[in-house]
Amino acid sequence: MLDAVLIYMNVVNGYITGAEYQLDSAYVSSYLRKNDVEVIQYINKDINNYHELINDLFNYKTDTYIFYINEYNYYISKVIINGLKACRKDNKIIAFGPVSNFIGYNLLDEVMVDICVLQEEPMTIYNLIDSCSLDHIDNIIYRKGTEIVEKGIRYYDYTLDDIGFPYSSGSVPIEELENVGLITSKGCYGNCAFCSYTKNRYLTHSIEGIIDELKYIKKYFSYSSLKVNFYDDCFSINNNRTKELCKEIINNKIKYTYWCCTRADLLSEELIDLMSEANFRNIVIGLETASNKVMSKLGKVVGRENSSQFIEKVRKSYKKCEEVGINPYISINFGLPFEKLEDAFRTIDYVKDKKMDNISVCFMTSFPDSRIFENSRLYDTHKDMSPTVLPYRTYYHNYDMGKIYNLLKQKNILNDIYIEQSTRKSKIVKDILYYYSGIPFTNRYSKFNNVFVKDDANDYLDFIDNNINMHGRIIRNNNKLSLSKDYLFCDDRKNIKYCIKEYDHTLETAYKSDKYVPSIISTRTKDNITNIQIDNLYDSKKFSITTRSLNSLQELIELENKAAEVMSKGYFTINDIKNGIINNACMFSGICTLSQFNRVTLSDEKVNLCINHGQVGLITDTTNQLVDNLSKQMEQNSSAECSNCKFYSKCSKCTFLPHFLNRKMFCEHVRCNPGLWHYLRMKNILYHYYTFNLFNIEGEDKIRFTICKDCNPGGSYSFKDEVVMFEYDYISIIYNLESNTMIYCTKDEQDTAKYLMGFKEDILFNDERYIDIILKLEKNNMLVKR
Numbered sequence: 001m002l003d004a005v006l007i008y009m010n011v012v013n014g015y016i017t018g019a020e021y022q023l024d025s026a027y028v029s030s031y032l033r034k035n036d037v038e039v040i041q042y043i044n045k046d047i048n049n050y051h052e053l054i055n056d057l058f059n060y061k062t063d064t065y066i067f068y069i070n071e072y073n074y075y076i077s078k079v080i081i082n083g084l085k086a087c088r089k090d091n092k093i094i095a096f097g098p099v100s101n102f103i104g105y106n107l108l109d110e111v112m113v114d115i116c117v118l119q120e121e122p123m124t125i126y127n128l129i130d131s132c133s134l135d136h137i138d139n140i141i142y143r144k145g146t147e148i149v150e151k152g153i154r155y156y157d158y159t160l161d162d163i164g165f166p167y168s169s170g171s172v173p174i175e176e177l178e179n180v181g182l183i184t185s186k187g188c189y190g191n192c193a194f195c196s197y198t199k200n201r202y203l204t205h206s207i208e209g210i211i212d213e214l215k216y217i218k219k220y221f222s223y224s225s226l227k228v229n230f231y232d233d234c235f236s237i238n239n240n241r242t243k244e245l246c247k248e249i250i251n252n253k254i255k256y257t258y259w260c261c262t263r264a265d266l267l268s269e270e271l272i273d274l275m276s277e278a279n280f281r282n283i284v285i286g287l288e289t290a291s292n293k294v295m296s297k298l299g300k301v302v303g304r305e306n307s308s309q310f311i312e313k314v315r316k317s318y319k320k321c322e323e324v325g326i327n328p329y330i331s332i333n334f335g336l337p338f339e340k341l342e343d344a345f346r347t348i349d350y351v352k353d354k355k356m357d358n359i360s361v362c363f364m365t366s367f368p369d370s371r372i373f374e375n376s377r378l379y380d381t382h383k384d385m386s387p388t389v390l391p392y393r394t395y396y397h398n399y400d401m402g403k404i405y406n407l408l409k410q411k412n413i414l415n416d417i418y419i420e421q422s423t424r425k426s427k428i429v430k431d432i433l434y435y436y437s438g439i440p441f442t443n444r445y446s447k448f449n450n451v452f453v454k455d456d457a458n459d460y461l462d463f464i465d466n467n468i469n470m471h472g473r474i475i476r477n478n479n480k481l482s483l484s485k486d487y488l489f490c491d492d493r494k495n496i497k498y499c500i501k502e503y504d505h506t507l508e509t510a511y512k513s514d515k516y517v518p519s520i521i522s523t524r525t526k527d528n529i530t531n532i533q534i535d536n537l538y539d540s541k542k543f544s545i546t547t548r549s550l551n552s553l554q555e556l557i558e559l560e561n562k563a564a565e566v567m568s569k570g571y572f573t574i575n576d577i578k579n580g581i582i583n584n585a586c587m588f589s590g591i592c593t594l595s596q597f598n599r600v601t602l603s604d605e606k607v608n609l610c611i612n613h614g615q616v617g618l619i620t621d622t623t624n625q626l627v628d629n630l631s632k633q634m635e636q637n638s639s640a641e642c643s644n645c646k647f648y649s650k651c652s653k654c655t656f657l658p659h660f661l662n663r664k665m666f667c668e669h670v671r672c673n674p675g676l677w678h679y680l681r682m683k684n685i686l687y688h689y690y691t692f693n694l695f696n697i698e699g700e701d702k703i704r705f706t707i708c709k710d711c712n713p714g715g716s717y718s719f720k721d722e723v724v725m726f727e728y729d730y731i732s733i734i735y736n737l738e739s740n741t742m743i744y745c746t747k748d749e750q751d752t753a754k755y756l757m758g759f760k761e762d763i764l765f766n767d768e769r770y771i772d773i774i775l776k777l778e779k780n781n782m783l784v785k786r
Contacts, residue, residue: 002062006041011072018045021172021180025068029171030164031122047470048446054083069097071391078111082514085112096121102368104141115142122163123156160205168216181229184210188234191299196367197233207244214254228256235260246274257281264313276324287314288333290350291343315354330356334404335364337379341399359413363490366394387508391491401488405496406540417494435599436547438586439684442740447597454603458509463619465515478522496538503536546580553660563679571702577690590650590677614656650677681737703728711757717783739781749773
């Protein structure tokens with residue numbers, strides 16, 4: 001029987017990546033293992049529904065679950081913890097992490113944690129597991145019946161070596177190194193008002209211990225491109241110690257690609273030279289602000305320096321890093337205490353004037369245990385709890401943060417955030433286009449990935465909680481969204497958000513009833529234009545898509561004629577693309593995903609598929625009942641004639657036909673329009689590209705396409721039937737319409753593709769390069785060997 005199971009739910013920008021390894025949990029695990037405690041870290045990176053996760057945890061033979069909880073994963077951790085307790089009340093739940101204090105003092109009536117660990121986590125958790133009584137254990141807040149008991153703080157005398165090492169102890173697999181990282185020390189001597197890091201203790205590993213851990217890793221991974229991130233609160237807090245570490249890395253030839261975060265006043269030129277020689281390639285240096293007035297009130301500048309001297313040191317450290325081949329990043333922060341609009345402008349102008357191109361942008365956020373959080377009025381900041389309590393929201397009342405956000409975008413300073421948001425938005429838009437068209441962009445959807453709610457989402461929370469995928473979307477129709485007076489805030493340091501009353505109401509209702517709500521997409525449709533609001537993310541530019549329905553036989557015939565014209569010409573124009581996608585285009589796309597339950601609509605307590613078309617049950621039905629109902633309807637529509645039809649592989653075998661078609665008419669239109677499925681799938685792809693301006697196309701500019709299998713001249717390899725090549729200007733893309741895999745082609749790859757299709761008699765590069773490209777095309781599911 002296990003003594004304990006460790007759980008860390010990793011949440012990044014609101015997205016749950018899974019139950020994963022985590023550095024603080026690894027140190028707890030290492031210490032427990034050193035003391036013969038049987039403990040494991042629960043890992044699940046492919047979670048469909050949190051109910052499945054709870055069942056997984058019950059399968060472990062243990063009475064103790066230990067959760068690492070921070071501001072971002074509190075909500076999902078709370079839902080899981082209360083779910084565990086609802087099924088088995090005698091389980092012991094221990095919480096530790098950055099918000100353990102806050103939970104212990106404020107939230108034990110909402111989350112069923114038995115014990116919150118306040119300090120000295122490895123030793124305290126070991127004592128909790130080793131002891132039957134809590135009477136003599138310090139550093140905890142715990143439940144005693146209906147009473148909450150707080151014990152005193154006790155500090156132990158130890159080094160980080162005494163706790164152990166995450167990899168050599170077996171607490172974390174070495175292949176997780178790039179995700180989890182290392183530390184050489186804990187603590188920081190700074191006193192930044194916005195920071196909640198440990199300030200009262202400075203703990204270190206010995207240099208010998210760090211080198212031994214790196215040598216252990218080197219036994220298994222020796223390539224220099226391996227990224228080793230040192231997540232010390234402040235890496236070079238002791239210059240001499242950091243120099244010694246760099247020298248030992250150099251002497252022992254442990255050449256990885258190192259990353260760290262530190263302060264400019266702790267970076268001497270000598271140290272930067274040594275770090276470069278040791279192969280540190282990325283260093284984050286905190287500037288925060290270029291305003292002397294704001295800097296002087298932050299508590300960041302310590303010792304005899306003044307604000308202007310500190311700011312100048314940041315500039316010099318940045319330039320020195322560049323000179324020796326280190327890629328420096330400057331961290332800047334907006335919405336700081338007492339900051340006015342002109343101060344924010346000064347920071348932006350400073351980093352641009354000084355040619356600091358690598359910028360990490362943050363928006364000041366109030367975290368529990370920071371001075372700003374505990375003394376909001378003193379620091380002239382406005383914070384409030386979120387609908388899920390944590391993370392807290394920080395509102396910006398000194399100036400319009402939207403102006404700064406937009407200026408940062410214009411000046412290309414917001415790149416790290418903008419790229420992440422664009423990637424996320426692209427994925428969400430693919431899901432929404434899939435919801436309306438029925439044509440998927442991936443084969444990896446899980447059940448109940450997109451749930452559309454025509455009424456109030458709160459009426460369907462039970463169904464959503466029981467069924468929706470943790471990475472899914474609630475798509476709901478809102479004719480109007482209500483913004484509160486203080487409507488711009490940040491709760492994660494990176495994303496500016498709206499305060500939307502309808503969004504908050506759904507989250508608050510779910511939180512209070514211990515239900516988990518994933519991403520919420522608000523839509524409003526008028527005249528075929530659907531405006532989209534992704535969660536509560538701020539964006540100065542309205543985002544919309546165009547959709548239209550086929551409501552008559554005449555409209556279907558017009559679509560077929562247009563498809564035939566485009567397929568004959570071999571190109572799309574912008575005007576062909578921008579009129580949008582067809583609702584339920586899957587009917588004639590040769591694919592049906594009904595059985596995957598990815599396009600569910602909830603309305604009038606009914607569960608419908610194919611947008612609001614095709615009822616398969618009621619919201620009170622179980623998943624198995626809904627699946628059985630659908631299976632019966634699909635069986636009724638199948639026939640022996642279908643399986644014998646030569647168009648079988650390119651027919652969707654549509655279960656819920658539109659009102660203007662019967663089964664016989666549907667089959668006739670499939671047989672008479674063999675190119676329609678190619679047209680519809682290609683148009684969906686190109687519309688997604690158009691939506692994100694990935695092609696800078698205008699007017700009658702042409703995007704040419706080639707259906708690769710039509711051109712195969714023979715030889716050892718040929719393209720699969722469903723592979724097409726798109727070409728526009730200098731851009732060339734090879735796309736598999738069936739598997740939804742794609743390649744942005746280099747010139748060599750484009751030439752190879754055209755050679756395989758017979759458009760080129762020869763290619764101008766060597767056989768080795770040709771083989772590499774063939775292998776890449778095979779790997780991406782584009783080719784078959786004859």
